[in-house]
Amino acid sequence: MSFQDVLEEVLADISAYRGQGKVAGYIPALAKVDGQKLGIAAVLSDGRSYAAGDADEAFSIQSLSYVFALALALEHHKSALWNHVGREPAGSPVNSIIQLEMEKGRPRNPLTAAGSLVVCDQLIGRRAPDEALDELLAFLRRCAADEAIAVDETLAMSESHAGALNRSLANFIAAFGNLNNPVEDVLSFYFRQCSIAMTCRQLARAALFLAFDGTDPVSGEAATIPSRSRRINALMLTAGHYDNSGDFAFRVGLPGKSAVSGAILAIAPGHGAVCVWSPGLNAAGTSLAGAVALERLVERTGWSVFV
Amino acid sequence: MSFQDVLEEVLADISAYRGQGKVAGYIPALAKVDGQKLGIAAVLSDGRSYAAGDADEAFSIQSLSYVFALALALEHHKSALWNHVGREPAGSPVNSIIQLEMEKGRPRNPLTAAGSLVVCDQLIGRRAPDEALDELLAFLRRCAADEAIAVDETLAMSESHAGALNRSLANFIAAFGNLNNPVEDVLSFYFRQCSIAMTCRQLARAALFLAFDGTDPVSGEAATIPSRSRRINALMLTAGHYDNSGDFAFRVGLPGKSAVSGAILAIAPGHGAVCVWSPGLNAAGTSLAGAVALERLVERTGWSVFV
Amino acid sequence: MSFQDVLEEVLADISAYRGQGKVAGYIPALAKVDGQKLGIAAVLSDGRSYAAGDADEAFSIQSLSYVFALALALEHHKSALWNHVGREPAGSPVNSIIQLEMEKGRPRNPLTAAGSLVVCDQLIGRRAPDEALDELLAFLRRCAADEAIAVDETLAMSESHAGALNRSLANFIAAFGNLNNPVEDVLSFYFRQCSIAMTCRQLARAALFLAFDGTDPVSGEAATIPSRSRRINALMLTAGHYDNSGDFAFRVGLPGKSAVSGAILAIAPGHGAVCVWSPGLNAAGTSLAGAVALERLVERTGWSVFV
C-alpha cells in the first residue's frame, strides 16, 4: 500500500470524528472557520509530500509557531535561554497563571503561552520587533521551501483586541522582571507569530528538519544541531499539548504540538513530519479528530518512538 | 569498542559526580547507604547483561516498583484502570497533595506515589494483599529470570513507621472514594513493593520486555501486548521522574523511572534496558550522578528516541 | 418586648428556611438527624437563659469544640501555641489541604480542622489523651454549669471510621513534624471532642465568658484573661465559618463558630452568647437557617460589633 493510500485510509477511518469537538470561538475570525474542515499532510525523508483532504488550505498556525520561534531563539541564546524559561510539563490547563505565580514569573516550558512570550522576548532581543518577525518568517519560508508564507495582519489585530489573557500573562511575567522588551512589543510579536497563515503541507515540510536531527534531508542544510533538535522533540513530547500532553504521548507516541486552530504537528524521528488540521477541539483544547488521525497513522506505520 | 567498554567509560566520565547530591534520609535504612556507591548495568536484545561498578549490590527499588505494578494492573484491568488514575504529568514536586485535591482524589498519573497507591489498590483487587504481592514478586522473578528477588521486610516496616506522608495521601484518596481496599491494606502492599531489594543487573533484565514491545526477546514470552508496552514507556517519558521528567527527557531522551534510593531505570526501545544506581539525589529527588551517566551513555550509543 | 419574645419572633421570621439546606451525611449518625429541627438559646449577662424551639435537644457539637479546646490550650501554652498554628483566615473551602502544603504543615488558624488537630495535640501535651479530654469536659461542664455534658462514644467511633479526610490532614501535619503525639492519639481526642453532645442552651451558657472579657458574669470566675478572650473572639470573627466567615461577619457582625451539625455559636460582646441549631447547611457548610436567624436577631437587638 502506498503512503498516499495510508493517508487516505486514515482520513476515511476517522470520518465519524469530522466536525466533532468545539471550534475555538474567542475571536470571530477563528469562530467562523468551518468545523467540517479536515486535512492531513506528511513529508518523508526524500522531501516528497503526501496529502489528503483540506491539506492545502491555509489557517493560522497559532501555537505551532512556538516550536519554530523556540528553534530560532535557541540558535541565538543557546542554553542561556533556560535562565528565563523551564522545561517541565505544566500539569495544568492552558494558560493557567497559577504556576507562573508559584514559580515567580518563570514559565514552566516554552510551549505554553507564557513560555512562548518569554521566548518571543528573547528572540526580539535588542532588535525592533519587526526585524525579529522578519527573521522568523524567513526561517519558516526557508524550512518550508515556500516564499508565500505571511502573517495575516487582520487576524493579528483581532488576536490583540481579544488578547486580555495573554496581556495578563505578559504583564505578570514583566512584573517579575522576566521580560526585557516593553510588554506591548512582545505581545505584538506574539500575536503576529500566532497569525501566520500556513497549510498542512507547508507545516509538515517546515518541520521536517526535526525528524532528521536538525538537518533538512533534502537540502542538507542544518537548521539546528542534533542535540538541540532532539531536545525540541523532547519538549514537544512532554509538553506540546497543554494538559493533554501525557494523553497524546500515551495514545500517539510521537513528539507533537497542538494549536487552538485545530492543527497538530507531529514528528516521526527518522521518518518524516506530519500535520493534521481539524478545527473541532476536545476539552483540553487539542484537535479531537486530529489526535485520532495521528493515532491511526501511527498504528499503520509503526512510527511510535516507544516500540 | 565493546559495549562493556562503553559502560566503563561512562562510569569513568562521571566519576566527578560520584558522591554528589543528597542521600535520602527520611528513614535510617536509607540514610545509612554509602553515598559513594555507583553502579550501572544494561541488558541488550540477546539477553546478555553488561555491568560496571556496584551493579550487583542490592538496594530497595522504591518507586521503580510502580512500573512493574502498573504493567500487572493493566493486565488485570486493561483500560478500566484509567477510571481511577490519569496519565498527565504532574507539574509539581514529589508527593504534592495540591493537585490531588484540585482533581478530587484522582491522581494525575500512575508514576507518582498517589497514583501508585491507586494502582496498588486495583492490583490487590478482591484478593488478600499478600496474594497480590506474591503475584508481583513472581512477575519480577520471571522477568528478571532470578528467583532470589524478595521483599526486605525490615525496611518495609521502617517505611510504614515513617510513612506519614504516604498515609496522608492514601487517606486523602480514600476520602474521595477512590480506594476499594482498607487504607492500611493498600499502604502495607505499597510499602512492601517499595522495599523489594534488587540489583542494577536484575532491574535492567526485568525491564527488558519494555524495550521490545512487551515481549522478552530471550524467552519470547509476552509480558504484555505491544500497545500497552509502548504506553508504559510513554508514561515513563512524560512522568517518570517527578518534577524532573521534562529535564530528563530533554537531556537523556529515553523513557525512564527514578527512585528515591538513587536508582534510575531507562528503556532504549529496540535496544535494551539500563539501570544505574547512585544514592545522591538532586533537588528534584532523582539520582544526580545517575542522570549524568545516562546522558553520557545516550551520547555514546545514539539511543535517544528523538533522533 | 421581652427578650423571650424576640427569640420567638426570630424563629417565626425564619420559618420559611426551616428544613432548607443539606443535612451533613458523611456518617449515618449525622445523616439521620431530622432536618426540621430548629432551636435557639441565648444567655445574657445575668446568666438567665432564653430559648425557643428545639433548644434543649442535644446534638454533637462538632467544630464548636474547637473554640473551647483553643481556650484551654491557650491557658496551657499561651503565645507559644502560635508557633504551631497561624491566625489568618483560610480563604479556601472546609478541610482544604492545599494551603497546608503551601505553608508546610502549619495550619492557617485554630478554627479549621487542621488547626484544631494541632490544638488538640498541644492540649494533650505529655498527658494521656484521656486525661486531656477529661480536662476539656470538666471545663465545658464548669462553664455551662452542667455536669451532664459527655462524649457520645458511639458517634466518636463512627467519626473515626469515616474519618479518612481528617486522618489525611493529621498525617500530613505529622509529616511536617508539627504533631508531638502519635497521629491516632490526636485523632482519637479530636473525634471525641467533636462528639460531645450538648444543647443550644448549654452551649450558649458555656460560651458566656467570651462575651465578658473571659470572666463568667454570674460566678465571677475567670475562664481566661481579657486579652485572650478578645483574641478568641477575633479568631471567631475572621475564621469561624470556614469559607463563609467573611459573609457571616458581613451579614451578622458577631464573632461566631459554625459546625457541620448545623449549630452556630455567636458571641455578642458585652451582651451575651447565643446558640442556634438547624441541621440544613448551605454550600459553604454552615447552617442555612441558623445564619438567617442570627442576622434577624442582630437586626432586632443592634448587637453588631460594627455599629
Added chain:
Amino acid sequence: MSFQDVLEEVLADISAYRGQGKVAGYIPALAKVDGQKLGIAAVLSDGRSYAAGDADEAFSIQSLSYVFALALALEHHKSALWNHVGREPAGSPVNSIIQLEMEKGRPRNPLTAAGSLVVCDQLIGRRAPDEALDELLAFLRRCAADEAIAVDETLAMSESHAGALNRSLANFIAAFGNLNNPVEDVLSFYFRQCSIAMTCRQLARAALFLAFDGTDPVSGEAATIPSRSRRINALMLTAGHYDNSGDFAFRVGLPGKSAVSGAILAIAPGHGAVCVWSPGLNAAGTSLAGAVALERLVERTGWSVFV
C-alpha cells in the same frame, strides 16, 4: 489623662519601632519617602481631631482609597455589586492571582487590588473615568470637610508606569468578562485613586462616618445607611490588611485598612476614627510601627470591638 496625652504616649511607647520595616520601593516616589516619618491622628464623635507626630504631612493614600470607592460604589449599585466581587478574606499574599483564577475572575473581596479594580469599574459605570474620579474626590472632600484634597498626578503616572502587576490583574479579570470598561480606563482610575494625597488628620476625619453607622456625627449628614456602614467595617475587619488581616484583628481588634504607603486607617465603632502613618512595612506589607501604635492605643482606650 486627655486624649491628646494618650496619642502622645502611644507615639512615645513605640518610638523603638520608628524606622523599622521596609519602605515600599516599587516606584521611586514611594521609595524616597523618609522611613522615620511617624504620625497619628484621631477624630472623635464631636468631630474634634487629635494628632501627634507627622500627622499633617500628606502621603499617597494607596489602598485606603479602596474603602471610600467601595462606599460610593455601594451607593450606586447596592447589593448588585456583589455579583462582581465576593466578601471572603483572601487567605493569600497581596495581589496573588492564584485565587482569581480558581474563582474565575471574581475577586474574593473589594479590599484587595483585584477587588478594587472591579469596584473601580463599577464606580465608573457608563461615565467617563474622570467624572467618576471627580465624584470620589468630592466625596472625600465632603467627608473630610477639606476642599484641598487632590490627586498627585505625577505619582499616578509613575504608578501606571510601574503597574505591570495591576495591569496583569485587570487584564485577567477582563479575560473572564468581569470588567465593563476598557482595561486601561479602569487602570487609569485605579492608579489615580491610589495617588490621592492626604494627611492622617484628613483621613481620620474622612472615615468618621464609619464609626457612627454611616452618618457624620458633626454634620448629621448620612454618607451611607447603617447596614452598609456596618458591612464596610466587617469587610475591613476580615480583609483589610492583605494576608495580615487575621493578625490585625487578633492584636488590635478594630476594623481597619492598611496601605503600602505605610498608612493604617482604623475605625472604633461608636468612638471615632484613627489614622496612623509610618512607611516601614512588615513582611505582609502593612505598617510595622503603625500596627503596634494601634495595638497600644486600643490597650489604653479599651476600644476593641471584642470586649
